[in-house]
Amino acid sequence: MKRLLRGTGWAVTMISLMLCAATLALWGWSYHRADHVAAGYWGYRPHRGYPMYFDAWGVEGFNSRGRWMVLGRLHACVAGPGRHETSPHAKGKTFEVTVSEPAELNSAEGGLSSGGRTWSWLGLKYGLNRNTWAVAMPHYWSAGVFAVLPAMGVIRLRRRQRHRRAGLCAHCGYDLRATPLRCPECGMTPSNNHSTL
Numbered sequence: 001m002k003r004l005l006r007g008t009g010w011a012v013t014m015i016s017l018m019l020c021a022a023t024l025a026l027w028g029w030s031y032h033r034a035d036h037v038a039a040g041y042w043g044y045r046p047h048r049g050y051p052m053y054f055d056a057w058g059v060e061g062f063n064s065r066g067r068w069m070v071l072g073r074l075h076a077c078v079a080g081p082g083r084h085e086t087s088p089h090a091k092g093k094t095f096e097v098t099v100s101e102p103a104e105l106n107s108a109e110g111g112l113s114s115g116g117r118t119w120s121w122l123g124l125k126y127g128l129n130r131n132t133w134a135v136a137m138p139h140y141w142s143a144g145v146f147a148v149l150p151a152m153g154v155i156r157l158r159r160r161q162r163h164r165r166a167g168l169c170a171h172c173g174y175d176l177r178a179t180p181l182r183c184p185e186c187g188m189t190p191s192n193n194h195s196t197l
């Protein structure tokens, strides 16, 4: 069970490392050709008091200039079943991955700064105004979070190495000179010592 837990721990650490690397790649990419990843959902509901009009909610996601952004916008438009569609392509679910210039996201980022309530901390941003709701997370946040486990893993490996060289139990650091075959403290055997964690 203990060994299973350790194996799972390393698997999670490796996945975390890969996610961290992927984030770093995405981070660099977002400055060069800033892909505008827009997965949208457009939900229509009747506009209060105006039967011809509908409120449409659009939700979109972006990856640009070193950060993620999720944006929700409220539109008032003429749309719905049996009605004229002002933007038929935007109805229902849309999924578009388009590559565009970073500058084109300026209007979308307006949701984070214009009027209403905004909150910002170390690059994390949240904005809410009359028509727009937006959150932004810089890639250094996700890269940092994904880097925690791999960093801990490296520290653990180094401590283990240091212990092994000094003739101590790789697992718990107990002095093994008197009992080289089995650690009396944690039960680790030398063969286990060589399988890392």
Ligand SMILES: [Zn+2]
Pocket: 169, 170, 171, 172, 173, 174, 183, 184, 185, 186, 187, 188
């Ligand atoms: Zn031990």
